[in-house]
Amino acid sequence: MVGILYLENGLSSHLFTEEQVAVLRLLASQAAISLENAALYREAQETQERARRAAEELRVSYDMIPAQAWNTQPDGLYPAFNKQWHDYTGISPESARAGGWVDSYHPEDRGKVVRKWTELVQTGTAGEIEARIVRHDGVSRVFLVRGAPMRDETGAIVKWFGTHTDIDDLKRVEEAQEVLARAGRLTALGELTASIAHEVNQPLMAIVTNAATCLRWLSDDQPNVDEARQAAERIIRDGHRAGDVITSIRALARKSPLAMADVDVNAMIEDVLVLTRGEVQRHGITLHETLRSDAGAAVGDRIQLQQVVLNLVLNAVDAIGLTEDRPRRLEVSSERSSQGKILIAVSDSGHGVDASRMDKIFDAFFTTKPGGLGMGLSICRSIVEAHGGRLWVSPNDPDGSVFSFTLNAVAT
Structure with a gap:
């Protein structure tokens, strides 16, 4: 078997057989792939960590909004509320997502709120309504309830966002x-x-x-x-x-x-x-x-x-x-x-x-x-x-x- 002088990839000058050269080339290729995969893995981990931090920052910011805020899926189901809303109403996230959010409204206002929300979801338009929300201690105050859709580049609704603003004092004035x-x-x-x-x-x-x-x-x-x-x-x-x-x-x-x-x-x-x-x-x-x-x-x-x-x-x-x-x-x-x-x-x-x-x-x-x-x-x-x-x-x-x-x- 003919020997060849191998000088690839900075290796010392040695005489190798063709089989040995092929093995060395395969090992070098695998090492390069492993290094590339490791870099991609590290990059993916860093991206995932950045996404996690961004999501956490968004959650904290969402909870710090000086108003009650919420979002739902495109079909208007499974609402998620911020901490302000949960602290005010005393309703748990699990109960709210299962439809318990309706109970946060005064019994006399629930019907009109549900009808308005159904209308917005069906038409895909933003809107607002005034309604009384019951605090965890039973006190009712008037809020301005607003909802608006967020759309992607095709115009399809990807999420609904909304806020509740306390206007009770303003109404009294x-x-x-x-x-x-x-x-x-x-x-x-x-x-x-x-x-x-x-x-x-x-x-x-x-x-x-x-x-x-x-x-x-x-x-x-x-x-x-x-x-x-x-x-x-x-x-x-x-x-x-x-x-x-x-x-x-x-x-x-x-x-x-x-x-x-x-x-x-x-x-x-x-x-x-x-x-x-x-x-x-x-x-x-x-x-x-x-x-x-x-x-x-x-x-x-x-x-x-x-x-x-x-x-x-x-x-x-x-x-x-x-x-x-x-x-x-x-x-x-x-x-x-x-x-x-x-x-x-x-x-x-x-x-x-x-x-x-x-x-x-x-x-x-x-x-x-x-x-x-x-x-x-x-x-x-x-x-x-x-x-x-x-x-x-x-x-x-x-x-x-x-x-x-x-x-x-x-x-x-």
Whole structure:
């Protein structure tokens, strides 16, 4: 067998047979494969460890979220909740995954939550709902429950994620604000009793007068049908007028949800001035209306905006009523500002607001009226700001104050 000089892979120079060289080559190849496998194994272990650490970091972060969080499989089953949820509800992970999560909701809210969740899973869309969740000690609080799908590059849902945010305190504040706002409306209506009676009485008396006139025209030996028809038309007109007054009063008094729509600003102001006409006349006040035709429409809740104007007009009447040494003048104006806003102003000739109090008069419970609650202007400011506007006061020339506020105009 022929010997060969083997110098491969840095081995010392020796004379080997062909069989020995083949064995050496096989051993070298296996050693290289073993080294490669060992490197791959180490890399796989490192990757697995990194994945384990990432999963642990995600779990810890998930539990540290300052809200209750959860996730489910693509079909909405087998939910997993974070520690916040389990600590709050006292429900174990095993029970939650088996469907016990439904028991975390108040019995009266479970049905609507299940229906909403079924709808989201079936449509594959994100959504939210308000519902009461029962704490482990039996106390129920209102939460905003949100759920949203996570999709892969093909658009398929791979997981659902959701959160529960405690909004119970916020709901209580909103309810308190609604109670205060309604109290403000009822207080204003109480102050308007004489004016309301006057405004309703006028069309009723006109109806009676026109009805008598109509009967007289029809009772003559030669009935005047045309005159009787005109009297009947006036009855209809005055009947509608009385109905409009009652409708406005009921709208201001009732608890109604926010209804954002296009509001004709001048028409809204006119409706308020109809209600306050008797009060203005009773105090011997001269009313000036400067309602620009180009003021246009604003985006808002008509009833709430009427409440703002009503409060400002009544405050102006009170301020003017305290004066004896100057003309009693009230002006209500509207115009389109250069910034595309609608500007509404109520100006009076009263004693004006003390400069040191201008920053305080919009604060809740601050009042200059004996026996006043100090909520009227605070509620007005809240309403205006909720409509994206601003309410402020400035001195009037030569006497009194000007209360002005802006509203967002309807885009044209």
